[in-house]
Amino acid sequence: MQVHDGNVTPGSSGRLTIIQRHLTAVPLSGQVSTANYPTKFCYTLDNNLLTTEQRHFYEENGFLVIKNLVSSVDIESFRKQFEKLCKKEITIPGLLIMRDVAIAKSEYVPDQKAVTKIQDFQEDPVLFSYCSLPQIVKYVECFTGPNVMAMHTMLINKPPDAGKKSSRHPMHQDLHYFPFRPADRIVCAWTAMERIDRTNGCLVVVPGTHKGVLKQHDYPEWEGGVNKMYHGVRDYDLSIPRVHLVMEKGDTVFFHPLLIHGSGMNRTAGFRKAISCHYAGADCNYIDVKGTSQENIEKEVMEVAYMRYGLSDLTLKDVWMIKSRIIKGERTNL
C-alpha cells in the first residue's frame, strides 16, 4: 500500500477484515499489530464520506490525500487573483503579503517574484471561495464536525531557491501557531496548484506524529537565514523516516495539526504554488498560551499585530477572532 496516497486499496479481503475487527473489538494479538486497527476512532468523526480504509489511514498516519479534488478552472482563478494581488492591482483589507527572507531586504519589485506567501485572504472573495468549496468542506466536516470555521488562510508561492536554502520550510507542527483546542477538531486542507514533487519542494510528513504532543519550536539554525515565523521542531530527529507527498494539480491533503511536516527547497525556476485553509470546529475553545511552549510565537504574532493594527491592547484571541470566518453551521465559541 502506498503510504503517500490516502486512497489506499488493501487486498480484496482487507476491508472485511478491518470491519470485522472494528465490530468485534477483539484485539487479534500475534497477527497484526492492533495499533494498525484501532477499535475506537479518535481523529475522525462518524460520517458517510470516508471509507473505513480512509478513516483507518488518517487515524494511523495523521493525513489523507484525496486526488483531483479541486478543478483546474478554480485553480486558474486563484492563480490570476494571486497575480493581481502581487501587482497591487487589487488591495484587500487584512491581507498579508510576505516576501522571502533572501529578497526581503533587496529592492522592492511589485511582482509575484518577490512574494513567498500571502496570508489572511478571508476578505478576498475569489481566494476565499477555496475555503467554501463544497467538495473540500464535506471532507473537513469528518474532522471538525458540522460547525466549521475557517481559521487561517494561505497561498504559498515557494520561490526558486536563491542559493541559501531559505525556500525550505522547517519541520513543524501547525498547532504551535494555534491558541485553540482540541487539536483533533482542527484540520488543514492543502491543495497543490500544479504538480509538486521533490524538485520544487513538496510537502514532507512524518506519519503517525499526530499521536504525539506539541513540541517546543524555535528558529532553526540555518546559515542562509530563515523566514519570519518559520519555527521548526527543536532538536528535530532526522533519523525518523519522512514521506514525500508527490501531488498533482488539484490533489488535496487533509492533515492533523500535530503532524510534523515541512517542505523542501525549490530547485526549479518556477514558483511552486499551493493554497491552504486551516479549519476548526466552532465548538473549540481558545486557550491561554502563557507559560507554554507557544509563548514565543505569541510574542512574535503580537508584535506584528501591533505593527498591522496599531492597537496595543489586542490579545492573541482577538487576532484570531478577527480573521476567522464561519463556513457552515453556527459560530459558537471560536
Ligand SMILES: CC(C)CC(=O)SCCNC(=O)CCNC(=O)[C@H](O)C(C)(C)COP(=O)(O)OP(=O)(O)OC[C@H]1O[C@@H](n2cnc3c(N)ncnc32)[C@H](O)[C@@H]1OP(=O)(O)O
Ligand atoms: C500554520 C501556519 C500559521 C504556519 C505559518 O504560516 S508559519 C509563517 C507565519 N508567518 C506569518 O505569520 C507572516 C510573518 N510575516 C510578516 O508578518 C511580514 O511579512 C513581515 C515579516 C513583518 C514583513 O512585513 P512587511 O510589511 O513586508 O514589512 P517590511 O518589508 O517593511 O519588513 C519589515 C522587517 O521585516 C523584515 N522581513 C521582511 N520579510 C521577512 C521575511 N520573510 N523573513 C524575515 N524578515 C523579514 C524586513 O527585512 C524588515 O526588517 P528590518 O529591515 O526592519 O530589519
Ligand SMILES: Nc1ncnc2c1ncn2[C@@H]1O[C@H](COP(=O)(O)OP(=O)(O)OP(=O)(O)O)[C@@H](O)[C@H]1O
Ligand atoms: N539538515 C536538516 N535539518 C533539519 N531539517 C532538515 C534538514 N534537511 C532538510 N530538512 C527539512 O526537511 C524538509 C525537506 O528538506 P530538503 O530541502 O532537504 O528537501 P528534501 O525534500 O529532503 O529533498 P532532498 O533531500 O531530495 O534534497 C524541510 O522541511 C527541511 O526544512
Ligand SMILES: O=C(O)CCC(=O)C(=O)O
Ligand atoms: O511549503 C508549504 O506549502 C507548507 C507550508 C506550511 O506547512 C505552513 O505554512 O504551515
Ligand SMILES: [Fe+2]
Ligand atoms: Fe505547516
Ligand SMILES: [Mg+2]
Ligand atoms: Mg534533504
